[in-house]
Amino acid sequence: MKAIHDLAAPAKLNLFLHVVGKRPDGYHLLQSLFVLIDWADTLHVERRADGQLRRHDVLGGDLPADDLCLRAARLLQAETGCALGADIHLEKRLPAGAGMGGGSSDAATTLLALNRLWDLRLPLPRLMALGLRLGADVPFFLGGGSAFVEGIGEILHPLALPEQRFAVLKGPAGLSTQEIFSSKHLARSENLAIVAGFPALAGTAENLVSGFGRNDLQPAAEVISSEVRDALALLSNHFGNARMTGSGAAVFSVLDGDGKDGKDDQFLATLLQGLSKEGPGAWTGRICRSLAHHPLAGWAD
Numbered sequence: 001m002k003a004i005h006d007l008a009a010p011a012k013l014n015l016f017l018h019v020v021g022k023r024p025d026g027y028h029l030l031q032s033l034f035v036l037i038d039w040a041d042t043l044h045v046e047r048r049a050d051g052q053l054r055r056h057d058v059l060g061g062d063l064p065a066d067d068l069c070l071r072a073a074r075l076l077q078a079e080t081g082c083a084l085g086a087d088i089h090l091e092k093r094l095p096a097g098a099g100m101g102g103g104s105s106d107a108a109t110t111l112l113a114l115n116r117l118w119d120l121r122l123p124l125p126r127l128m129a130l131g132l133r134l135g136a137d138v139p140f141f142l143g144g145g146s147a148f149v150e151g152i153g154e155i156l157h158p159l160a161l162p163e164q165r166f167a168v169l170k171g172p173a174g175l176s177t178q179e180i181f182s183s184k185h186l187a188r189s190e191n192l193a194i195v196a197g198f199p200a201l202a203g204t205a206e207n208l209v210s211g212f213g214r215n216d217l218q219p220a221a222e223v224i225s226s227e228v229r230d231a232l233a234l235l236s237n238h239f240g241n242a243r244m245t246g247s248g249a250a251v252f253s254v255l256d257g258d259g260k261d262g263k264d265d266q267f268l269a270t271l272l273q274g275l276s277k278e279g280p281g282a283w284t285g286r287i288c289r290s291l292a293h294h295p296l297a298g299w300a301d
Contacts, residue, residue, distance in 0.1 A: 003046040004117055008295040009109040010040040011100035011288075012140065013166060013245045013252055016213025018189035027136075027152045028181055031189070033159070033213070035146045036291040037166060041094050041106055043069070045113045048085035053077070058091040068107035068134055075130055076114050084118045095284050097174015099246025101137045108141035112299045124300040128154075144297035146290070161290065165259050167268055169235055169285040170250035171227030177247040183220035214243070221248040238267060259287065 014032045021029035044058075053073045057063050069088050076082065088110060094102035111127050114120070122130075124142065131138030136153030148157040180186065221228045221244055228244060231251040235242035239253035255264055265287050275283040 001047070001117060001119075003044070004113050005044045007043040007045065007109050007113055008040045009043060009094075009102070009105040009141070010036045010038065010291060010294065011094050011098075011102060011105060012036055012137070013100065013168070013288075014215060015254075016243075017215045017217060017246065018213065019186065019216040020189055023152070029151060030149065030153065032149045033146070034140050034149050035161065035164070036294060037168075037288040038291055039094060039100075039168065039286050039288050040295075041102060041109075042091040043106065043109050043113065044089040044091075045110070045117055046087040046089075047117050048087060050085055051077075051083050052085040054085075054087050056087060056089045058089050059093070061092055063090070063092060068103045068138075069110045072107040072110040072130075072134055072138075073114055075133065076111060076118075076120070079130060080118075080120050080122070082118050082120060086114060086117065095170050095174075095250065097248075098170050098250035099175070099244065099248045100168075100250055101141065101246065104135045104137035105141045107131065107134050107138050109296060111138075111142065112296050115300055122300065127300050141294065142300070143294075145293045160292070163292070164290045165255040165257075165264070166288045166290070167235055167239060167253045167255055167264060167285065168245075168250055168288055169231045169252070169268070169271070169283070171225070171231060171283055173225065173227055173249060175221055175225055175228070175248040179224060180217050180220050180247045183223065185220040185223050187214070187216040187219050189214075189216055215245070217247050218244040225249055234271060238271075255287070 012034045015035055017032040019028050020031055053070055055070050073086055094100055108131060115122050128139040128142050131142050132154050139154050143156045146159050146161045148159055228249050232242045235253040242251050242253050244251045268285050268287055272283055272285050
């Protein structure tokens with residue numbers, strides 16, 4: 001096998017995110033419900049015999065020269081002694097600084113692709129341990145589906161959830177995760193969650209708003225970013241609920257119905273068109289569906 005094309009790297013949403021403690025090394029302990037959605041980057045990976053690793057930006061944009069794709073590939077080389085290299089072609093569609101895990105998902109897809117392309121045959125637990133060294137969200141994207149997540153992101157409890165639809169909206173600017181976690185406005189949740197209750201609690205927009213959970217990072221983000229405040233207000237006013245995902249700056253609403261009438265898509269398109277006229281910078285958004293499984297689930301045993 002010399003190349004693998006059209007590899008999805010889907011985003012995630014945090015249906016809730018609770019800060020429940022802090023480790024001695026400064027990392028915050030979290031509890032969160034992670035759900036994969038059908039908004040994704042796409043990777044095409046070609047094997048090289050000379051050991052070099054190169055990333056190619058298919059859609060252009062201002063991507064960092066040394067991103068998580070390349071760091072994942074280098075780590076896999078170093079840990080296995082593999083002498084092969086790769087050309088990694090990245091179609092970057094997910095917004096940066098959104099709290100949707102785009103970079104971490106790219107890294108996870110890179111690990112899965114190169115494990116197969118280089119015929120390394122590393123088992124999933126080994127890949128997940130490597131993924132944690134790259135970032136706290138990477139193990140989730142290797143895990144295969146929705147999960148209740150604990151620790152700093154490395155403890156996964158898989159959950160089967162009903163399909164849901166979401167409206168996702170993000171302003172032009174991103175947010176600094178470090179600034180969020182160091183804010184005096186950071187909230188903390190004292191009560192630990194009970195895993196068994198999540199499927200029912202997360203099933204509808206009404207339960208998400210009035211039932212379980214919140215995003216403890218959201219109050220700090222609202223103080224820091226007017227765009228987060230605006231996005232929350234816009235979605236909440238129309239859909240009746242809105243919440244930030246991760247450390248921001250994207251926000252989402254849980255939608256009712258199957259969406260076949262197209263009204264949700266029409267509203268979001270009109271909203272984005274109006275926001276584009278208000279000033280410089282690009283707002284972005286999309287109507288998304290949850291994914292029961294990662295497109296590459298089962299690629300490592």
